[in-house]
Amino acid sequence: MNRRELLKRSAALGLTAAGSLTLPAAAAATFDAAAERAALNPLAPPANASIPVAFLISEGAVVIDFCGPWEVFERVNIPGRKYDAFSLYTVAESAAPVTAGGGLKITPNYTIANAPTPKVIVIPAQSPASEATKAWIRNATKNTDVTMSVCTGAFVLASTGLLSGKAATTHHGAYVDLAMQYPDIHVQRGARFVEAGNLATAGGLTSGMDLALRVVERYFGRDVASQTAALLEYQAQGWLNPSSNAEYAEPIRQTVNHPICAICDMEIDRSLSSTYKVKTYYFCVKEHKQIFDASPDKFAGE
Known part of the structure; x- marks a missing residue:
């Protein structure tokens, strides 16, 4: 999806096992800050089960927004753990195939009527949500550890009312749209991701991978998250610093x-x-x- 198409989508929503990474010295303070954040806000993984992660998709879903986090969660490896760290599945309003960005066809694993109860929800940029889908998000979020949006998926999450009064971010080209459409949301410019209780919003596109790595860090610690990033050959370090989209702050x-x-x-x-x-x-x-x-x-x- 090019930037103009991304803006069209946001406007339409309501305006008509690898080793640990070796970090450079300059990143050491940031890395320590991430560890402090994880210590202050950890999540407890189940001892005898995988963490269920629902990827909510609809027409036009931006592929990297959900496939990036999918690869992050899928690659997490905990030696000695009996169960996979995460159990991943797609959810849509109906069982009909969904045409994602670029014409990619996806047959959802579940519908909103029969999906397993998630502990993590990932909402990529996609078409506006129906009232039934918004109700599913609201109800499921009552029991999630993290409900996260990626890019202009923030508009879908915002449309549920769950972000009201909270800080959030989105793709840098949609800051103004989000602020105009939802004036009660504190839109954070220049944020790679923003966490607000069990809600989290990522900036554009690859920011979703950073937020997913942050979720891994909260469940399993920074070593596991950095090992996952290394396995993916993902060298960006935005997951260590939620303010790392500073070039878009102004x-x-x-x-x-x-x-x-x-x-x-x-x-x-x-x-x-x-x-x-x-x-x-x-x-x-x-x-x-x-x-x-x-x-x-x-x-x-x-």
């Missing part, structure tokens, strides 16, 4: 030669523009042009 500044969307700071579609007080403004998707046209003084900075 809005992008446009130039004459590089105009950006007047609403969300994303790349523009030059066919979408409006003129206000003799100045031309561009937009990435038609929904953002509509928002601007309704209240141009709010976004024009005049």
